[in-house]
Amino acid sequence: MTKILRTISELRAWRNALPAGSRLGLVPTMGALHVGHISLMDLARTHCDTVIVSIFVNPLQFGANEDLARYPRPLEKDISMLEAAGVDALFLPEHTEVYLADNSTYVDEEAVSLPLCGALRPGHFRGVATVVLKLFNLTQPHFAFFGQKDAQQCAVIERMVRDLNVPVDIVRGAIIREEDGLAMSSRNVYLQAIPPRRCASPLPEPFCGLRGL
Numbered sequence: 001m002t003k004i005l006r007t008i009s010e011l012r013a014w015r016n017a018l019p020a021g022s023r024l025g026l027v028p029t030m031g032a033l034h035v036g037h038i039s040l041m042d043l044a045r046t047h048c049d050t051v052i053v054s055i056f057v058n059p060l061q062f063g064a065n066e067d068l069a070r071y072p073r074p075l076e077k078d079i080s081m082l083e084a085a086g087v088d089a090l091f092l093p094e095h096t097e098v099y100l101a102d103n104s105t106y107v108d109e110e111a112v113s114l115p116l117c118g119a120l121r122p123g124h125f126r127g128v129a130t131v132v133l134k135l136f137n138l139t140q141p142h143f144a145f146f147g148q149k150d151a152q153q154c155a156v157i158e159r160m161v162r163d164l165n166v167p168v169d170i171v172r173g174a175i176i177r178e179e180d181g182l183a184m185s186s187r188n189v190y191l192q193a194i195p196p197r198r199c200a201s202p203l204p205e206p207f208c209g210l211r212g213l
């Protein structure tokens with residue numbers, strides 16, 4: 001049974017009750033779980049005695065015109081998947097539990113985060129690094145697991161952990177793909193199939209039948 005922890009005090013009490021010397025693994029997510037997430041939980045189980053998953057749609061990492069409001073939030077399905085995966089605990093905080101109204105402290109990584117997605121999504125990696133450091137401080141895991149699909153995110157988090165001496169080992173999980181080769185992502189629900197003959201995309205098969213809305 002996956003224990004659901006909604007507040008920081010519930011999380012801390014649960015964390016403090018873990019047996020001394022047991023290794024804790026954290027899989028941070030924004031929910032809308034898929035097989036890629038489950039593979040990270042399975043990987044965590046091979047490294048750790050206890051596995052905790054967080055689900056928090058972090059507003060700080062969404063730009064003004066991005067999909068925060070419509071980001072998929074199938075919570076009941078997510079919880080069933082966590083149960084089936086044998087996850088020990090779910091940290092499921094409200095926004096106000098994570099960010100105080102006058103929060104004024106952020107994490108800015110200033111090299112790895114700047115090109116690529118960082119250039120296209122200003123503030124995105126600041127939001128990611130800030131919430132991930134908070135999740136590390138709250139859960140105090142020995143290991144944390146991130147998908148290689150978000151390679152730049154992995155690099156930013158690894159640099160933050162190195163530069164700020166955060167006592168956690170980062171483990172990258174392999175990209176998990178759909179049968180047609182598309183990397184699994186919570187945002188794939190935004191894609192729609194387009195008959196190949198109407199597709200003017202330069203992308204090779206099997207991607208040319210898929211376009212973001």
Ligand code: PAF
Nearest residue numbers: 028029030058128131150
């Ligand atoms: O990869 C994600 O789902 C998010 O960026 C993360 C790491 C959970 C931080 O909100």
